[in-house]
Amino acid sequence: LKKYGFRVQTAIKLIDGLAEVIKTSPSPEQYAVQLKDPLEPEYGLRPMGLLANGMLSSENTGLTNELLLARWYINEISLQVSDIRVAKSETDALSSYLAAKKAVNSYLSILNRQITGKVGNQFTYLSI
Numbered sequence: 001l002k003k004y005g006f007r008v009q010t011a012i013k014l015i016d017g018l019a020e021v022i023k024t025s026p027s028p029e030q031y032a033v034q035l036k037d038p039l040e041p042e043y044g045l046r047p048m049g050l051l052a053n054g055m056l057s058s059e060n061t062g063l064t065n066e067l068l069l070a071r072w073y074i075n076e077i078s079l080q081v082s083d084i085r086v087a088k089s090e091t092d093a094l095s096s097y098l099a100a101k102k103a104v105n106s107y108l109s110i111l112n113r114q115i116t117g118k119v120g121n122q123f124t125y126l127s128i
Helices: 005-016 018-024 028-034 045-056 065-085 090-112
Strands: none
Touching (some): 005 045, 028 065, 045 065, 045 090, 065 090
């Protein structure tokens, strides 16, 4: 949590702020210009995956269903950001944004189950 927690928290704030970009864009064609590709480091998808690996797997358990599900949610976030970038209307973009927020919250719920008081503070969910 110490190693990736800040980067994951920064990524969550960036994803949460996508609605402002959508609402202030002059036209849907500008989404791709104003939003970076989801594979860019600013979105923090790699640290999200590395944090999930560190918290949900061990030498004894190996690959778990929870880890696979966390990875699926990370992929879903990436796909939804891509969908926002190519959306043809504000409604479509906001729909993809809502799906991305739900994927973030689902990812966080998986991780928060593993975070105890000794490990650190749990992540705060995004409001839907």
